[in-house]
Amino acid sequence: MTNSLVIYNTLTRTKEKFEPLNPPFVGMYVCGPTVYSDVHLGNCRTFVSFDLINRYLLHLGYKVRYVRNITDAGHLEGDRDEGDDKFSKKARLEQLEPMEIVQRYTIGFHDVMRLFNTLPPSIEPTATGHIAEQIEMVKQIIDNGFAYEREGTVYFDVEKYSQGNNYTILTNRNLEELLANTRDLGGQDEKKGRLDFALWIKAKPEHIMRWPSPWGWGFPGWHIECSAMSSKYLGDVFDIHGGGMDLAATHHTNEIAQSQACNHTSPAKYWMHTNMLTVNGARMSKSAGNGFLPHELFTGSHPLLQKGYSPMTVRFFMLQAHYRSTLDFSNEALEASDKGFKRLMNAIDLLDKLKPSATSNVQVGDLKQACYDAMNDDFNSPVVIAQLFEAARIINGVYDGKAQATQEDIEALKSLMDDFVYDVLGLKVEKAETDDIGKIMEFIIQLRSEAKANKDYLTSDKIRNGLQDLGIQLKDSKEGTTWTKA
Numbered sequence: 001m002t003n004s005l006v007i008y009n010t011l012t013r014t015k016e017k018f019e020p021l022n023p024p025f026v027g028m029y030v031c032g033p034t035v036y037s038d039v040h041l042g043n044c045r046t047f048v049s050f051d052l053i054n055r056y057l058l059h060l061g062y063k064v065r066y067v068r069n070i071t072d073a074g075h076l077e078g079d080r081d082e083g084d085d086k087f088s089k090k091a092r093l094e095q096l097e098p099m100e101i102v103q104r105y106t107i108g109f110h111d112v113m114r115l116f117n118t119l120p121p122s123i124e125p126t127a128t129g130h131i132a133e134q135i136e137m138v139k140q141i142i143d144n145g146f147a148y149e150r151e152g153t154v155y156f157d158v159e160k161y162s163q164g165n166n167y168t169i170l171t172n173r174n175l176e177e178l179l180a181n182t183r184d185l186g187g188q189d190e191k192k193g194r195l196d197f198a199l200w201i202k203a204k205p206e207h208i209m210r211w212p213s214p215w216g217w218g219f220p221g222w223h224i225e226c227s228a229m230s231s232k233y234l235g236d237v238f239d240i241h242g243g244g245m246d247l248a249a250t251h252h253t254n255e256i257a258q259s260q261a262c263n264h265t266s267p268a269k270y271w272m273h274t275n276m277l278t279v280n281g282a283r284m285s286k287s288a289g290n291g292f293l294p295h296e297l298f299t300g301s302h303p304l305l306q307k308g309y310s311p312m313t314v315r316f317f318m319l320q321a322h323y324r325s326t327l328d329f330s331n332e333a334l335e336a337s338d339k340g341f342k343r344l345m346n347a348i349d350l351l352d353k354l355k356p357s358a359t360s361n362v363q364v365g366d367l368k369q370a371c372y373d374a375m376n377d378d379f380n381s382p383v384v385i386a387q388l389f390e391a392a393r394i395i396n397g398v399y400d401g402k403a404q405a406t407q408e409d410i411e412a413l414k415s416l417m418d419d420f421v422y423d424v425l426g427l428k429v430e431k432a433e434t435d436d437i438g439k440i441m442e443f444i445i446q447l448r449s450e451a452k453a454n455k456d457y458l459t460s461d462k463i464r465n466g467l468q469d470l471g472i473q474l475k476d477s478k479e480g481t482t483w484t485k486a
C-alpha cells in the first residue's frame, strides 16, 4: 500500500504529507488522563480518536510506539501554580492514600478503554514513576538559563525564552495581548513574569505527595512530566504529539518551550489536536459538572438519557464526526448511531448468506479505495462510514434479490468490512447477550402492559417489583415503558 497519508498539523496550521522521521517506526505521544476521578465521555472521545489514528497507522504497516501517560501527580486546582493538588484533596476527603485514588481511577480508566475496544498504548508511564527524570530536566533548563528558583519553587522564564524563541508558536496568539490579558501579579507572587509557569513546586506542610529535590521537598509542575516522559521513551524529537484541543494553549505550548529550552529542539514533528465533545454546545468537563460517565451512558442511568447505549454504539457515534469537529451529545444523535451501527452489523451478518450470481450489477470495486482516500485525508472517519453504509445497502439489495453480485464482489465486500469496520474503525460484534436481554425485556414489558390493561395490578406490580429486585428499573412515560439496569 503506497502511503499518501496527509495529517493536519496544528503547528503549521496546514495539512501535510505524513513523513515519519524514521520509517517504518512512528513515535506517538498522547497526553493521558488525570486519574483523581472517573474519566468522562469527553476524555474518552479524545482517546478513541487517537485509537483510530493508532489503528490506521498500524493498518498501513507502521510500527507505532504509542506512549500515553497517566497524570498521577502535580495537577493543581487552579490554572495558576498555586492551590491544592487534586490527588491530595481527594485523598483527604475520602481518607485514603493518594496512591489508592490513583489506583482506583487508573483501573476504572482501563476498564472503560477496554469497553470502547481501544488498543492499549505501547507504554503507559506515570508522572510519579518519573520524578528523577523530571528533576533532571528542570536542572538542565536552569543550567541553560531559562528557569530560576524562588523559595523552593522553580519557574520557567517565559520572557527570557521569548527573546530567541516564539513562545506561542503552536497557537499563534499574540504574546503582547496574552500578557495584557493575564491577571496581575499578586504582591506575594514570586514569579518574575506573568506568564512564567512552575516546573517544580515547593510542597506546603499539608501537601502529602512530595519528593526531595535540589530545591527542597516538592512536586513537579504538570507540564514537565510530558516533556520528560516523551523524550525518555521516544527521543528528543518524535513524530506525533497529541491531545485534546484544550491542551494546546497552555500545556502543549509549555511543553514545546521546555523541550526547546532543555534539548534545543521542538519535541514533535506533527501536533494533532482533537476537538471537544459538547453538551448543549458547552464543552464537557469535570469542572463544569456536565460530564457524563461512560457507565451512565451504557446503563441509561443519566437523567438526560432516555435509554442506555452500548459501548460500540457510542464508539460509532464518536467516529461519525471527524476528530477535528466538535461533537454534540444528544439522545437523537445517539439513537441515530444506534440504528446506523445495527444496520452495518446486520449487513455484515448477511454476507455469509449471500448467493453469488454469474453476473454483477453492483459497484463494489471503488468502495475500499474510497475508504483509504478518506482515511488518508486526515483520518476522515465519517466519510469512511458513508462508504460502509453504501456497502451495507448493496449487501441488503443482493440479499433481497434486488441486485446481483458475483463471488468476487462478495469477497471484496467481506474484505472491506474486515479492514475498515473491525481493523481501522475498531468496532466489534457485541455479545448477543444484550440483544437477547432486550428482546426478553420487550416481552416482559408487553406482559405487564397486558396485565395493566386487564386491571390485573397484582401481576403488573409483581413484575415491576420482581425486576427491581434483579436490579432492573422500569420507567413509564407517555411513549411507553423503558428499562435500565442499575
Ligand code: AMP
Binding pocket: 031, 032, 033, 034, 035, 041, 042, 043, 044, 045, 046, 243, 244, 245, 246, 247, 274, 275, 276, 277, 278, 283, 284, 285
Ligand atoms: P484530563 O484528564 O482532564 O487531563 O483530560 C484528558 C484528555 O481528555 C486531554 O487530552 C483533554 O484534552 C481531553 N478532553 C477533556 N475534555 C474533553 C472534551 N469535552 N472533549 C474531548 N476531549 C476532552
Ligand code: ZN
Binding pocket: 030, 031, 032, 226, 243, 251
Ligand atoms: Zn501532556
